[in-house]
Amino acid sequence: MDDLIYLDHNATTPVLPEVLEDMLPYFSSDFGNAASHTNRFGRQAHVKVDDSLNSIAQFLSCDSSELVITSGATESINLAIKGVFEKYTSKGKHFITCVTEHKAVIDTFKAIEKKGAEVDYLGVDANGLIDLMELQSKLRPDTVMVSIMLANNETGVIQKMPSIAKLVHDNDSIMMSDITQAFGKMIINFDDLGIDLATFSAHKFYGPKGIGGLFVRRKNPRVVLEEQINGGGHQKVRRSGTINVAGLVGMSSAINHLNEDVNTNSRLVKDAFEQLLNEQIDVKIIGSESDRLLNTSMVMFLGVKAERLITKCPDLNMAMGSACTSASREPSHVLKAMGLSDEESAWCIRFSFGRLNYLDQVKEIVQSLVKGIQAVQN
Numbered sequence: 001m002d003d004l005i006y007l008d009h010n011a012t013t014p015v016l017p018e019v020l021e022d023m024l025p026y027f028s029s030d031f032g033n034a035a036s037h038t039n040r041f042g043r044q045a046h047v048k049v050d051d052s053l054n055s056i057a058q059f060l061s062c063d064s065s066e067l068v069i070t071s072g073a074t075e076s077i078n079l080a081i082k083g084v085f086e087k088y089t090s091k092g093k094h095f096i097t098c099v100t101e102h103k104a105v106i107d108t109f110k111a112i113e114k115k116g117a118e119v120d121y122l123g124v125d126a127n128g129l130i131d132l133m134e135l136q137s138k139l140r141p142d143t144v145m146v147s148i149m150l151a152n153n154e155t156g157v158i159q160k161m162p163s164i165a166k167l168v169h170d171n172d173s174i175m176m177s178d179i180t181q182a183f184g185k186m187i188i189n190f191d192d193l194g195i196d197l198a199t200f201s202a203h204k205f206y207g208p209k210g211i212g213g214l215f216v217r218r219k220n221p222r223v224v225l226e227e228q229i230n231g232g233g234h235q236k237v238r239r240s241g242t243i244n245v246a247g248l249v250g251m252s253s254a255i256n257h258l259n260e261d262v263n264t265n266s267r268l269v270k271d272a273f274e275q276l277l278n279e280q281i282d283v284k285i286i287g288s289e290s291d292r293l294l295n296t297s298m299v300m301f302l303g304v305k306a307e308r309l310i311t312k313c314p315d316l317n318m319a320m321g322s323a324c325t326s327a328s329r330e331p332s333h334v335l336k337a338m339g340l341s342d343e344e345s346a347w348c349i350r351f352s353f354g355r356l357n358y359l360d361q362v363k364e365i366v367q368s369l370v371k372g373i374q375a376v377q378n
Contacts, residue, residue: 009354083225092142128157156296165194207254211247
């Protein structure tokens with residue numbers, strides 16, 4: 001295992017030792033319930049929750065009252081979509097999203113369709129971008145919300161969010177975005193991007209699993225949600241349940257330890273990897289004509305089945321796509337939407353670089369892939 005090169009940071013990241021150290025007291029000595037204000041342990045936990053929320057809000061250039069703490073992006077997505085659907089019935093029941101969204105978004109929209117919502121699914125071009133003209137043509141007076149992810153988890157393609165949001169706001173609709181993959185890899189300013197609801201998970205940026213958040217804009221426009229988890233009216237009656245103090249401390253700590261040097265290194269590794277790969281193997285980088293996340297390469301190995309190649313490279317930890325669908329034998333819905341055939345989709349592997357990668361690994365990675373391809377073809 002020590003020789004395994006980890007290339008799947010978009011699926012999850014290791015918890016930093018510093019983050020774990022910050023979390024440990026809240027499993028033991030500082031074990032209080034932040035909602036219990038009548039005892040010292042509870043008050044101490046409450047203070048730490050406030051401190052952590054303020055730290056996260058400062059990073060996101062928002063107010064701490066605009067943050068809802070959840071178990072992760074999937075819960076945040078459910079709360080955002082279902083919460084808006086149930087709260088804004090007087091506005092309408094029409095929603096717009098994109099065919100390349102994470103399954104958590106698509107499946108949640110499918111769920112509200114069963115309850116009467118009308119959802120339009122925008123297509124994308126060969127570079128993974130939505131067509132602004134198509135979006136404009138789909139907007140209606142009864143369009144409640146548009147949900148477009150900021151950066152795709154499989155290809156890394158970054159959408160033109162400010163232009164998208166302007167169309168949405170001109171229509172008096174809410175702009176939601178799944179920023180899970182973008183978080184920590186690019187500057188997030190909700191005012192500049194025009195985002196009113198945003199979802200994220202700590203384990204994508206070296207924090208713990210099981211904790212995440214939802215940004216809910218409080219003015220211009222003010223977004224209101226129908227609570228989806230009942231039981232005590234916690235977090236301003238937006239999400240009931242005892243707050244995971246240790247997880248929240250870990251998420252805040254992970255944000256405080258985000259380092260631009262890590263991003264710079266990830267970009268250098270990705271660029272060097274793609275350059276050397278193109279020199280030695282017949283490949284195509286999916287989404288290469290668009291702005292992409294600094295760490296993500298979706299590579300098509302022409303004529304080589306990805307599933308077989310992965311088995312021939314046991315020293316490389318890589319994936320065929322999103323962690324939520326990589327176990328499925330179905331072709332990636334993202335790649336198919338970008339115009340790839342089922343066969344071409346089966347030739348693709350996602351490489352996502354991060355803290356566990358270094359420039360001196362690039363040659364070894366490419367050599368392993370070359371040997372793997374030779375083994376597959378022989």
